[in-house]
Amino acid sequence: MQIAQNSVVAIAYTLTDEKGTVLDTSAGGEPLVYLHGARDIIPGLENALTGKSIGDKLNVTVAPADGYGEYDAQMVQTVPRQMFAGVDNIEVGMHFQAQTDHGIQVVTVAAVEPNEITIDGNHPLAGVQLTFDVEVMSIRAATEEELAHGHVHGPDGHHHH
Numbered sequence: 001m002q003i004a005q006n007s008v009v010a011i012a013y014t015l016t017d018e019k020g021t022v023l024d025t026s027a028g029g030e031p032l033v034y035l036h037g038a039r040d041i042i043p044g045l046e047n048a049l050t051g052k053s054i055g056d057k058l059n060v061t062v063a064p065a066d067g068y069g070e071y072d073a074q075m076v077q078t079v080p081r082q083m084f085a086g087v088d089n090i091e092v093g094m095h096f097q098a099q100t101d102h103g104i105q106v107v108t109v110a111a112v113e114p115n116e117i118t119i120d121g122n123h124p125l126a127g128v129q130l131t132f133d134v135e136v137m138s139i140r141a142a143t144e145e146e147l148a149h150g151h152v153h154g155p156d157g158h159h160h161h
């Protein structure tokens with residue numbers, strides 16, 4: 001069986017950045033299970049997995065445009081500290097959910113001044129070239145229920161939510 005549209009695929013993976021720093025890995029845990037063709041995973045990785053079989057190993061380098069996007073300086077904004085009323089300690093690196101023109105978005109605190117907070121709406125991995133070391137662990141066809149929902153219901157297709 002080869003990975004195609006609507007395959008439910010389990011992959012073991014290690015994700016590194018340009019410097020070789022490990023950003024994420026399934027090692028020591030469960031493989032990542034996703035629905036192929038549903039944009040569950042970033043396009044650059046999904047495209048590379050099309051047509052692969054169980055046991056295949058691949059090393060995929062994904063440019064930002066096919067990953068979490070280019071870094072957009074316009075998504076960095078300075079807002080009055082009053083917008084964070086009720087938050088006692090605001091620190092660089094904290095994440096908040098913000099209502100924006102594009103819906104609910106996660107923003108990261110980039111700088112803290114006495115009266116102003118700089119927030120960054122870019123994904124933390126925007127602008128980063130990503131390298132995935134991947135092994136295909138299992139492939140099965142999605143169930144009708146999974147296709148109707150547009151997501152995976154666990155390794156065996158049973159409903160868990």
Ligand SMILES: [Zn+2]
Binds near residue numbers: 149
């Ligand atoms: Zn569901």
